Amino acid sequence: MKKSKLLSKGLMILGLSLGMTLSMExxxxxxxxxxxxxxxxxxxxxxxxxxxxxxxxxxxxGRKLAHGTAWKFSDTKKVGSKTWYELGKNQWADGSYLTLKGTSGTGSVSNAKTTQIKFIPGWAVGIYPTPDTLPEHVYHYIKPGTTIKILETGKDKLGEELYRYGTNKWVKAKYTVAGAPAIKKTGKLQIFYKPGYGIVVRTSPNGPIKQPIQYYNTYTVFDFTDSAVINGTPWYKIDDNQWIDGRYVWVTTEIEQKELDMGSPSDRDWDFFG
Structure with missing residues (x-):
């Protein structure tokens, strides 16, 4: 069994600035x-x-477009994940901050698909104002279980998919029921429970608690060698006769090199209503 602890949540965003190659769009x-x-x-x-x-x-x-003002546009152009609007000769505005007349966002979507935010109970998912916003500039969060309508899809500079559900409101697709990745059989996971507390280990998926009782604290990292789904809940095997509840872990292959876009239970700026 291999495990380690991260010193702080800040380490999780370390890799975002390392090895990121931004090519000319x-x-x-x-x-x-x-x-x-x-x-x-x-x-x-x-x-x-x-x-x-x-x-x-x-x-x-010297040119700024004030919040709430309306402008005529004559053309649009797609660059990367963004749509730009031409408001005059050589005058372009970022569509991430614009709403088309008669729509609720930067574009109208017929028969918008509905999904739910799917994440670790007690934690929250970051809301991005644009697909290319960096995690350190995310200040609003949405809690698991919130229902949203997918008004638009986009990708960040790393190719990761996001869903827009409101004006300047994007979430990573992987944190929704619609975009959640398939459960892996092997890989690496990290525990996310209440800070200062841990989750109990069981002898089998949803089975008896292992004796003597063992707890593993939030932020502890494990390699898992098997997984199972019992009544819709994923379980992960971290050692012989040691299984942990998948509702309180995040599975990834880059624990220390990829941010998790999350808000902790201490964050209160949650967007409860989507």
């Missing part, structure tokens, strides 16, 4: 369009106006 034209968009940002503030939607662009000095 190549834009392609979306079907030519025109209409009206409204800025959705922070009351009293505005968003930048750019000279181009491409990666080597720069903001136009």
């Amino acid at each position: 190549v834009g392609h034209a979306v079907k030519a369009a025109n209409g009206v968009v409204t800025v959705h940002y922070i009351k009293g503030y505005g968003i930048a106006l750019w000279n181009s939607p491409n990666a080597n662009h720069h903001p136009i000095a």
Whole structure:
């Protein structure tokens, strides 16, 4: 049995800035369009106006589009996961902060699919204002069990899929019922329970508690060699006759090199209503 402890949650985002190769984004034209968009940002503030939607662009000095203002656009262009709107010659705005007239977000989606946030009880999932937002700039969270409508899909610079369920509200697809990865038979996991507490070990999936009683604390890391699903709950085998409840673990192959986009039980800025 192999286990280790992370010193802090901060270590989980270490790898996000290591080995990340950001290539020049190549834009392609979306079907030519025109209409009206409204800025959705922070009351009293505005968003930048750019000279181009491409990666080597720069903001136009002295130009801001205030929250709540409406603007006509004459064209759109897709660059990476973002849609940009042309509001004038060489004047482009980031569609992540715009709402099309007559829609509830940056684009209308017919027959929007409904899903639920699926994560560890007592913890919360980060809400990203754009697919490319870095984890350290996430300040709002949504709790497990919340039902959302998938209004749009997108990908971040690493190719990971996200779902948009509201204006400037994106969540990682893997933290939803619709996008949850299949349960693995082997791999690495980390325990996430109440900080300062642990989860009990059982002799078999949903079986008797192992004697003498053993607990493993939050943030403890294990390699698991088997898994099973009992009445919808995943269980993971961490050693001979040692199984732990999968509802309180996160399974990944890069525990110390990939952030988990989560909020702890101490976070109170949760978006309960989706």
